[in-house]
Amino acid sequence: MGESAPLQPTRDPRVTLPDLVEVLLNKGVYLNLDLIIAVADIPLIGVNLRATLAGLETMLEYGMMRQWDERTRAWVQRSVARQVPLLPGEELVARMSGGVYADGFHHSWRPGTVYLTDRRLLVFRREPAEMLWQAPWEGIRAAGLCAERTVGGEERQRLQAEMVDGTSHLLSAADPEQLLALVQPRLRGRGATQEASATQAPAAPAREAHAWYQEMRAGSVLWRGGTARLERHAGLTWRSPLDARAAVSLAPRDIVDVEVRWGRTPRGQTHVLALTTADGTVLLAPDDAPGWAELIREITEKPASSGQVAEVDSGAHRR
Structure with a gap:
């Protein structure tokens, strides 16, 4: 993916407050202000202000506030090191709530926090x-997702780790797809063989790229930047860098239809994916919407829609 285009100023005297909030979060606002405060026509105070206001996602996307982001990550690293027994020089990559299935005297799930470091994958309970559970990266041969039906009948995805010694371990996570996306590069980097059965996700996503997602907030339409990920068995997910869980999570069977529409996004006029589901329509704007649509039809075995490219509507859908 190429570098983002520079921020461009726009002027429109008809804008309303929701329009301003949308621009502030999606694109950003640059203030260039010279203000003189006078009393009885005598200038007393001068204000010279140069400021950029934008949503944090937009700031990071355009290279702003990276020092703050790096300092925050370093502070998190030190904080975790005081709570979790990390090895000397071991660096934390990610963490999320989860657990591990204990296949011992008692067969049950043990809740904790899943930590992914540069040396191992572990599940630790603080209190x-x-x-x-823990395993060094060289001890994990392959990883994938498998479906498990809970006691209440709900189907949930688990991370299944196949070990070099022939054993297999199940881990739960708040976001199994994201955990797998973090684990697999570590295994591929070691030249490990990635295997996927009928119940597991493939070794690599069919496609992954930056995409804009349209949702409704406070009664107005909002486009958010994030990452769309398409896998042949797991389906389509989208999440922003600040989301704890995927805002969009659609299994192949959830997608009723897919078409390419023409609409306005933070990139300007461009192609937009319109995914029809039983709950509504999901609108995503990846770099190559027609290519994504073709791949989604292949995965879901949906025929291509006929007719002209339609204008994108204002509906949104959030899972």
């Missing part, structure tokens, strides 16, 4: 402090 009482206990290492529930």
Whole structure:
């Protein structure tokens, strides 16, 4: 993906407050202000202001506030090191709530926090402090997702780690797809063989790229920047860098139809994916919407829609 285009100023005297909020979050606002405060026509105070206001996602996307982001990440690293028994020089990559299936005397799930570091994958419980499970990267042969039906009948995805010694371990996570996306590059980097059964996700996503997602907030339409990920068995997901969970998560069976529309996004007039589901329509704007539509039809076995490219509507859908 190429570099983002520079921020461009726009002027429109008809804008309303929701329009301003949308621009502030999606594109940003640059203030160039010279203000003189006078009393009885005598100038007393001068204000010279140069400021850029934007949503944090937009700031980071355009290279702003990176020092703050790096300092925050370093602070998180030090904070975690005081709570979790990390090895000397070990660096935290990601963490999320989860657990591990204990296949011992008692067959049950043990809740904790899943930590991914540059050396290993582990599940740790803080209170009482206990290492529930851990494995160095060289000890994991392959990883994938598998479906498990809970006692209540709900189907949930688990991360299945196949070990070099022939054993297999199940891990739960708040976002299994994201955890798998973080784990697989570590395994591929070691030259490990990635295997996927009928119940597991493939070794790599069919496609992954930056995309804009349209949702409704406070009664107005908002486009948010994030990453769209398409996998042949897991389906389509989208999440922003600040989301704890995927805002869009559609299994192949959830997608009723897919078409390419023409609409206005933060990139300007461009092609937009319109995904029809039982709950509504999901609008995504990746770099190559027609290519994504073709791949989604292949994965979901949906025929291409006929007719002209339509204008994108204002509907939004959030899972």
